[in-house]
Amino acid sequence: MTLEVEGLVVRIDGRTLVDGVSFAVPDGARLGLIGESGSGKSLTALAVLGLLPDGATAHGSIRWNGRELIGLPDRELARLRGDEIGMVFQEPQTALNPIRTVGRQIAESVRIHHDVGRAEARRVAVSEARRVRLPDPESLVRRYPHQLSGGQRQRVAIAMALACEPRLLIADEPTTALDVTIQAEILELLRGLVSDAGMSLVFITHDLAVLSQVATHGVVLEHGRVVEDGPVSRLLTAPAHPVTQGLLRDATATLWSPPAPTAGPESGATT
Template identity: 65%
Template structure:
């Protein structure tokens, strides 16, 4: 991929907190409509990389390098400039929907808010669109549900609300940071299928952050493996999971086989046709855990 083809281009990104480089020279790119995963254990710098892209790093963070969206540099942009992009060109789904939603605001208003802020919808038009978006993400009885408050919904329903709000303006790039970790495994599979369908319909690029290798196998086409704030391996998802080149990636795969799900035995010397069966999807994991 050349720079001219990249929707998002991250180059030598560094984030320093408390005198420590917690993101240390990260580089990757996404094309329009592409799905890329960032994987690694807790503390590897995945979420901080995403927050740096959005300009939402905590106070005291020092960021250097380059983050370009549509060729325009985001590092060093003003809060006003970045606020105009968030929701319109960039959107994010967070791990815990309960904390992502305002508990004092009806969910319909929260879905509609990006449309009023970024698209200039009237209150009535935004309200109608919120019902349509609620239906699009599979929420039951959307006319009634949009009048509910977050605490009246289940965890899976709250995450559907977050997805609806994030995709309301059809952003060019959606960042999903562990969006199903807090959910039951069966609901997780439903949310992942929904997210995949909606980003495909909208033509939205997806940067998917997770520690779950089964999820990244089901959702992404390329991935980058982070360790201690550095990218240690990149490639197509299939190639990296079946024939990892870096010892850390092999450790992640070994841990996944022991603690989460069955993976084909990795043989770095094997030809692609010799590397075992397809990686199981989250749906198959859900079925195996519930005895279906």
């Protein structure tokens, strides 16, 4: 299945925040939307899912496997979300329901789209928890979000998005709130899951170094417009637009920044 976005325009309260964005994600492709805060990358993803905020309007064309999504009734869009297109949001702490066990939340999409019973839903929840490498999944699915670490909550969010085996996964800065070590683990997990399932990926980030670890093609946005697109390998080695060049400088600075000083005599620590 292919996602085709053509001439997408998103307006909120008369302001144009996404202006003529176009890209395509063929079946099995891994594409990144990259740009600074306010560039329109998250709004583009929300438009694909039909989840734009109140007061926002979308124009242009968004086709999923040839089917036009703009103007599609909410009920029909809801059938696609979770079942054919999965979404991992930026902050799992707010995406997860604090008063429901993580197992129920992982299985919710399956129960909605495939009408399975409780026993089968629990089996799916445990299976998906194991798939995203959560420890002791049989026990963990009975816990609540506040009982998990940040990295574990993000794995739960990924499990929720994948429970119905979607053909496209949209991940909106899923590692931003995590420390570097956990971030690397989540990126490795996503890369492996997408590859193993043969699904397509749209990965949203402001970090070119992160993008290089999960996507093969990048679309660079600034103020709601595409300013450059191409293979990630070229964006890393020969960026043409000043925005991309700035993103590369930021990524290089991150990769080569010196480690923080450790406690000890040289840092002035006392015992």
